[in-house]
Structures are given as C-alpha cells and as structure tokens.
Amino acid sequence: MRAIILENKIIGNSSLLKTRRDKYYKMRFSCDNFSVASPGQFVMIRVNNSYDPFLRRPMSIYRIPHHPTLKKGGRGGFEILYQVVGKGTNIMSELKKGDEIDVLGPLGRGFWIPEKIERAIIVAGGIGVAPMVALTEEIRCTMQDARCKITVFIGGKTKNDILCKENFKKIGAKVHIATEDGSMGKKGTSVDLFKTFITDSQSSIFNRQSSIIFACGPQRMLKAVADIARDKNMDCQVSLDKRMACGTGACLGCVVKVRSLEFGVRNSNPQSAIRNPQSYKCVCTDGPVFDAEEINL
Amino acid sequence: MGKDIKRVVRKDISKINLSVNIAGILMKNPVMVASGTFGYGEEYAKYIDLNKLGAIVVKGLSLTPREGNPPPRIVETSAGMLNSIGLQNIGIDSFVNDKLPFLEKFDTKVIVNFFGDSIDEYCEVAKKVDSVSGIHGLEMNISCPNKKEGWLEFGTNPDLAFRVVNAVRKNTRLPLIVKLSPNVTDITVIAKAASDAGADAISLINTLSGMVIDIKTRKPKLANIIGGLSGPAIKPVALKMVWQVAKTIKLPIIGVGGIMTYEDAIEFMIAGASAVQIGTANFIDPASSEKIIDGLKLYCGQNSIKDINEIAGSIAI
Numbered sequence: 130m131r132a133i134i135l136e137n138k139i140i141g142n143s144s145l146l147k148t149r150r151d152k153y154y155k156m157r158f159s160c161d162n163f164s165v166a167s168p169g170q171f172v173m174i175r176v177n178n179s180y181d182p183f184l185r186r187p188m189s190i191y192r193i194p195h196h197p198t199l200k201k202g203g204r205g206g207f208e209i210l211y212q213v214v215g216k217g218t219n220i221m222s223e224l225k226k227g228d229e230i231d232v233l234g235p236l237g238r239g240f241w242i243p244e245k246i247e248r249a250i251i252v253a254g255g256i257g258v259a260p261m262v263a264l265t266e267e268i269r270c271t272m273q274d275a276r277c278k279i280t281v282f283i284g285g286k287t288k289n290d291i292l293c294k295e296n297f298k299k300i301g302a303k304v305h306i307a308t309e310d311g312s313m314g315k316k317g318t319s320v321d322l323f324k325t326f327i328t329d330s331q332s333s334i335f336n337r338q339s340s341i342i343f344a345c346g347p348q349r350m351l352k353a354v355a356d357i358a359r360d361k362n363m364d365c366q367v368s369l370d371k372r373m374a375c376g377t378g379a380c381l382g383c384v385v386k387v388r389s390l391e392f393g394v395r396n397s398n399p400q401s402a403i404r405n406p407q408s409y410k411c412v413c414t415d416g417p418v419f420d421a422e423e424i425n426l
Numbered sequence: 427m428g429k430d431i432k433r434v435v436r437k438d439i440s441k442i443n444l445s446v447n448i449a450g451i452l453m454k455n456p457v458m459v460a461s462g463t464f465g466y467g468e469e470y471a472k473y474i475d476l477n478k479l480g481a482i483v484v485k486g487l488s489l490t491p492r493e494g495n496p497p498p499r500i501v502e503t504s505a506g507m508l509n510s511i512g513l514q515n516i517g518i519d520s521f522v523n524d525k526l527p528f529l530e531k532f533d534t535k536v537i538v539n540f541f542g543d544s545i546d547e548y549c550e551v552a553k554k555v556d557s558v559s560g561i562h563g564l565e566m567n568i569s570c571p572n573k574k575e576g577w578l579e580f581g582t583n584p585d586l587a588f589r590v591v592n593a594v595r596k597n598t599r600l601p602l603i604v605k606l607s608p609n610v611t612d613i614t615v616i617a618k619a620a621s622d623a624g625a626d627a628i629s630l631i632n633t634l635s636g637m638v639i640d641i642k643t644r645k646p647k648l649a650n651i652i653g654g655l656s657g658p659a660i661k662p663v664a665l666k667m668v669w670q671v672a673k674t675i676k677l678p679i680i681g682v683g684g685i686m687t688y689e690d691a692i693e694f695m696i697a698g699a700s701a702v703q704i705g706t707a708n709f710i711d712p713a714s715s716e717k718i719i720d721g722l723k724l725y726c727g728q729n730s731i732k733d734i735n736e737i738a739g740s741i742a743i
Binding site: 171180182184233373375376414 | 504
C-alpha cells in the first residue's frame with residue numbers, strides 16, 4: 130500500500146562524519162487502510178521502484194498514534210526509526226515530506242503484555258529502542274490504573290547512540306543509560322546495567338513473578354538478557370532483527386532455531402502454543418517477538 | 427466520445443482469450459506463481475485474490491518433513507537475491523491434510539511441486555497424491571542430489587533425469603511438469619531426456635547456483651556457502667534457455683526466472699513459453715502476478731491479439 134511521508138528527520142548523529150552514514154532518522158507516515166499496529170510489529174518498506182536495492186527493508190514500528198478507535202478503511206499511521214547503514218537506508222534518508230512509498234504491514238507478532246504485571250523491565254541496545262517506545266506507551270495506555278512500574282535500560286556505543294530517552298521519561302519510566310565509551314551514563318552495556326539491577330534488587334525491591342523483561346537489540350545482547358532471565362526464572366520476550374525477503378512467511382529466509390519443541394507451557398500467549406513442531410520458526414510471521422524460551426539465540 | 431472509445435476497448439479486452447491448456451491443466455490465464463515463493467497459498471491470500479491466478483505451484487514437498495538449512499539463508503544481490511532455504515517443508519501428508527483444504531476453496535489450479543533423495547522417494551510422493559482430489563498437476567524439482575547413487579543431481583545428468591522422470595511417470599496419472607536446473611552445459615539435452623521419459627511439460631529455469639562473500643569477515647554470506655540466484659538478474663539466462671528448449675522439443679514450456687512485469691512475461695511467451703511463473707517478484711510486491719495478468723490483457727488489446735496462445739513461440743528470427 131502507498132504511504133505518504135509526513136516527516137523524515139535526523140534525530141541523532143552516531144558519528145562525526147559529514148556523510149549520512151550512521152545517522153539516525155525518524156520517519157512518520159500516513160497510510161490508507163493501515164490497520165492499528167501492535168507494539169513489536171514491523172513494516173516492509175520498498176525504498177524505491179528500481180531493482181537496486183532489490184528487496185524491501187523490514188522496519189520496526191517505533192510509535193503508533195493512539196487515535197480513538199480507527200474506523201475500518203480509515204487513514205492510519207505509524208512512525209519508524211532507522212540508522213543509515215547501507216544502500217536502502219541511505220535512499221530512505223533522502224526522501225522528503227510528501228513523498229510516497231510502498232509499505233507492507235503491519236506484519237508479524239508483536240509483544241504481548243500479560244495482565245497484572247507490576248513491573249516491566251526494558252532492555253534495549255542501539256536502534257533496538259525503536260519498538261520499545263511503542264511498547265512502553267502501550268503499557269502506559271492500557272494499564273493506567275495498574276500502576277505498572279517501567280524500568281528502561283538503554284545501551285549504545287557513545288552518547289550519540291542513545292536514543293529516545295525522553296520518550297521513556299515522558300511516560301514516567303525510570304531510565305538507566307550505559308555507553309561503551311562512558312560518554313553518557315555508566316560505562317558498559319545495557320546488559321551490565323540490567324544484570325546489576327536484577328542481582329541487587331532480587332530480594333527486596335520487586336517481585337520477580339509479577340515482572341517481565343522485554344529486550345530488543347543485537348542478537349548477542351538478546352542472548353545475554355535471555356540467559357539472565359532464565360537464571361532468575363523470569364519471563365522474557367525478545368524482538369529479533371533479521372534480513373528478510375518476503376515478510377509474510379512464504380520464503381522461509383529469516384528463520385531462527387527453536388529451543389525446545391515442548392515449548393508453550395510457560396508462555397502466556399495462547400497463539401504461540403505449539404501448533405506445528407518444526408526446528409525453525411520464521412522471524413517475520415512467528416515473531417519478530419518471541420518468548421526467550423521459545424528460540425535458540 | 428472518449429467514453430465510447432473506452433467502452434469499445436473494454437469490450438474488446440473482455441473478449442480476449444487468456445486461457446491456456448498446459449498438458450491438460452486448463453488454466454484461466456498463463457500466469458502461475460512459482461514454487462517456494464508463494465508458500466502454500468494462504469500466506470498471500472490477504473494480499474491477492476487467489477481466484478485470479480492461473481495456477482499456484484506450492485512450496486516443494488518431500489515424503490517426510492524437512493528442516494532446511496541453517497540461517498543465514500538469504501542475501502540480497504544486484505537485481506536479485508540468493509537463497510539456500512534447503513527445501514524446508516512440512517511433508518506431503520501435512521500438505522494434503524492441513525494446507526490443501528484451504529486451497530480447494532479457490533477457483534485456481536493447484537500444482538504440487540515435489541522432490542526426493544532417491545528415485546523411490548520421488549515415486550512415493552507421486553503415488554500418494556495421484557488420487558487426491560484438488561491437486562491438478564505435479565511439478566518435479568529435479569535439482570536435487572541422488573543420495574542413494576553417488577549424490578549427483580538428477581537434473582544435471584540426462585540418464586539420471588530420464589530414469590527419475592520415467593519412474594514417476596509410471597506412478598502418476600496427473601499431468602507431469604518437470605522443472606529443470608539451469609546449472610548444466612546444455613539444457614536441451616536434459617529437456618529432451620525429460621520429454622522422452624514421458625513428461626507432459628517443462629518448466630525452466632530453477633535458480634542459478636551462486637555465492638556472495640563478506641569482504642570484512644571473508645566469510646560467505648550464506649551459512650550453506652552457496653545458494654540459488656533468482657530475480658531480474660537471471661532473466662536473460664532463463665529467456666535464452668526457454669528459446670533453446672522450445673526449438674528442441676514439442677512439449678509446452680513454462681517460463682520462469684526473474685519475471686517482474688507483464689512485459690517480461692510477454693518476452694518469455696515470444697521465446698516459446700506457453701505459460702509463465704512469477705517467483706521472486708512475489709516477495710517485492712505480493713500483487714505482482716495480478717498486475718501481470720492485467721498487463722497481459724492490456725497488451726493483447728493494444729496489439730489486436732484475440733488469443734494469448736497466438737504469442738507463444740512467435741519470435742521473429
């Protein structure tokens with residue numbers, strides 16, 4: 130479907146280079162018949178009409194406008210965040226307000242928010258914060274009375290790679306920051322911060338059973354978070370970022386190995402209960418959000 | 427005045443015959459979707475009206491489910507992509523029980539693409555679906571190694587190709603299409619072997635073997651090291667092979683390889699194809715095949731062609 134670009138602007142410079150490379154952008158769209166997305170879902174963007182680049186680019190949805198219930202067939206919208214890392218994102222960075230591009234979505238299975246959680250712990254690395262903004266906004270929106278506490282750990286190479294901290298603060302989340310060079314927050318990674326938090330506050334501050342971890346970032350970061358969650362016997366959902374061709378479950382190109390075929394016991398989302406035991410799952414349709422116990426990171 | 431002209435054109439277009447008969451499979455138009463690019467149909471039902479398609483060739487099936495290759499399985503290339511999915515599939519029984527009922531709801535032809543590790547396995551799959559209603563034809567993928575006898579690919583050796591096609595022929599009454607691998611010295615030799623063995627139609631081409639290397643890590647970008655190239659990059663190769671084979675054998679040919687637009691489809695038909703398959707284009711635009719069908723109609727209208735079958739093999743040399 131055709132989406133109109135309402136805004137495409139730089140929100141951060143990762144590097145001091147004069148080129149667009151590594152810069153972070155925010156893009157806002159208006160789109161006919163775009164059904165309301167759920168946090169963690171993604172869109173496939175065709176950056177131009179040529180065969181170079183050839184494939185669509187999968188992009189996490191960063192913000193979902195919360196209009197009063199969108200009428201079917203009405204105009205929907207969404208925002209994405211992206212970092213210029215190659216040919217496709219470079220072309221995207223040149224697009225202007227009013228330009229039209231071809232978008233497929235919303236796609237995939239997003240995060241599922243269990244009822245009655247008292248604390249959501251968010252761990253994000255680099256551009257992995259994007260879906261977490263939509264997620265925390267959704268938690269705030271749907272659990273206004275529940276007073277769910279939201280704790281966010283953001284990590285990046287330098288202070289220029291720390292995005293969206295204001296978004297999280299605005300909704301009353303407690304934000305902790307780590308950078309690899311120590312230029313903002315603690316020196317280290319978001320996983321270091323998260324680990325310290327979990328270990329320190331294990332006994333007194335919060336109830337692990339009523340808490341849940343959501344993580345998005347590089348795969349080795351997700352693995353580290355999942356290992357800690359398993360160790361502490363906590364629920365953990367991870368959002369994966371893989372190269373994709375179709376985004377619809379047809380090409381089987383973006384698969385991830387499943388961890389256990391008996392999975393489904395601890396998971397609160399009935400949809401993901403085991404239907405079709407196979408060694409691989411598609412990130413595009415079975416995910417991109419998985420229970421960390423579901424897959425082999 | 428303008429309105430009248432439009433009406434006349436529309437009336438003419440509605441009279442154009444797009445239907446084709448490929449080896450007894452009567453299709454409402456010559457546009458099929460290629461195996462491995464359209465899942466089992468339901469993946470795309472949200473994006474396109476399956477009733478409009480000439481046929482759906484489902485993801486390749488084997489006797490038992492296959493896990494496929496480890497990731498990464500795909501990588502983008504210039505005007506194309508490389509894949510090494512490794513024939514992951516749910517197995518023929520699950521297809522018949524769980525996926526076929528959905529496809530039967532649509533007014534389109536269902537063609538089962540299948541493969542095996544041995545001649546026996548090919549025959550077993552063919553036998554299993556021979557009397558299943560709702561399956562209108564078979565497409566054999568012979569680009570697989572013969573694991574029982576020396577691992578040579580069935581599709582790269584005329585003798586092996588003959589034997590496997592001939593054996594399957596004896597085990598099915600369904601129209602039998604054989605899909606050829608382009609990774610051979612002379613495609614016409616293999617096409618002739620398949621024809622002699624009793625194939626009813628030939629589809630060509632499967633993906634071209636290729637690889638991509640990451641110059642930073644010096645590692646291949648696919649876990650499987652090599653994969654199959656598809657997309658517009660391979661179209662000229664496919665077109666040439668369709669032309670060559672059309673000159674050599676009498677069977678109907680289904681052209682496949684990098685078709686993105688109706689103009690591409692017409693090219694294949696002029697070269698000698700009676701029908702076409704849309705593959706990788708489905709990933710780029712799920713509505714590709716529908717747009718191509720509309721385009722074919724338009725092309726015929728504009729060129730006073732009353733029957734699409736007139737185009738097949740009309741190359742002017």
